[in-house]
Amino acid sequence: MVDEVTVNEPVIRVNGLTRKFGDLTAVDDISFQVGRGEIFGFLGPNGAGKTTTVRMLTGVIEPTSGSATIQGHDIRKESILSREHIAVVPEQANVYLDLSVWRNLMLMAELYGIPRNRRISSGERLLEALGLFTRKESKARELSKGLKQRLMLCAALVTEPEVLFLDEPTSGLDVQSARLIRKIVTELNADGLTVFITTHNMIEAGDICSRVAIINKGRIAAIDTPGRLRSMVRQGRYVEAVFVGQSPPSQKLESIPGVIRLESGQGVFRLYTEAPGRVATLLAVQTAAMGFELEQLNTCEPSLEDVFLYYTGDGGSR
């Protein structure tokens, strides 16, 4: 079930947004809000409707039905005003390959009407921050994929957006570029930038997103903070135990009250349960009574990846 969460100072409001392509419903009646200063993650498998949602919100395609506002401006009726507040970094870097890095940057700033002095100073600052300053005069086609993606981020940020849409921004990038992009986005968010990010990278989403929505087959399956989403998937919680020397037999561990299933390998035992605290206590008491000594005992929440698989139908029944 998806909770209707009302956030403080919503920057993006989406209400019943739907997009059909012929008979295919790519996005099906989705509703959510994104608050000022949030990093909002939009997770989903391929074809779930993530990019279609971003394209509707950024004015590239029109919704079939429903409504959305950005900074209070309706994306259909006040499309240009709503687009004045946003910038987009698409998955595929679509810079002008025959223009220099600097020209690409200035072109975007000029399209947004950024005054000359401001666009020059912020352009230089951004190129410096993203490690592109020495490539200022290089043609964009001479840049690697990672550098092109950094240029896309520069070109988006030089327009001074209030909301930044990132569509799979680190997909297929080298570690340095991906890390640098995450660092810059996190720093800008700390300064008040609202970020809407679609990603497949669960670690990235878990690390930087204040809330995430999981979309599957065009519908939103869950929205919450990564921590609360993890705690909601109760079957994914487990107790992890490692013993000194010999381990107790698996049947003894499986028979501990509250254990749903047991996984073991290389001396590590995972006891899945909805009550990890109680099971950990019982495990410690019972194994000690049997003469086994514990080396490690941890209670663990499911990863965001487990949550994702759970909600997208590949992680067992809900």
Added chain:
Amino acid sequence: MISTSGHSVWRRQAHASLVILKKNVLLYYLKPPVLIFGVVFPVFFFLAFKMGRNVPPGGVVPGMVAMALWFTASAIGPMVTPWERGAKTWERLISTPVSIRSILAGDVLSGFVFGSAVSVIPVILGQLFTDAHLVNLPLLVTGILTGALTFASLGVLLSSPPASSPSNIMLLSNLVRLPLLFVSGIFVPIEQMPAWAGWVAPLSPLSYASAMIRAAYGSVPYFPVWLCILMLLIFTSVMFAASCRFHKMYRAKGL
């Protein structure tokens, strides 16, 4: 983000059109092949039709000017959107706070500036190397400017179909532009063409620009000058409105 207060939307959009013009010039119009094509192709095309016919060198010049204008102002416009769709830059462009109308106005302006500028070359060549006698400079300038605007609008209209391959649009572009060229009185004055051609000629915007340019060189215009200007402005308005409509319809096709 710039606050909208204190700025008129019209001014912001007009400025954006100029930025699009600048982008098009840097990316597409200043390429050597484009410049060479714009100058050489009309000259050779016209000479091919002139050879073997008894036309004084000075009589060639108005046709050369009109042809250069036709081929340059409408040459790149049809290709810009397909190129941008193919390079995936179109999606980024339409997510900026710039209307489709302003983007297309920028495309029209690019063709207008390029066509007008290149057309000066055959005018100068004609003055220097032929006996062509320019009798009405303001009329020539008016003919070139209004013609360039109309032909650039035609170019942008031809870019409307949602093709990501420029070759498809090139085919369509030539299918439209070449027949219009032949019925417009460039090679044979309209009054000397067969009756049916006389009926078809008014459908080509080139007929009106050509008539004005010929009149500037002393010929009696086939259409009154006021009608030429009016028709070119009507063609421009209708074609620009149609291209805005089609581009909005096909906005997200092929992304």
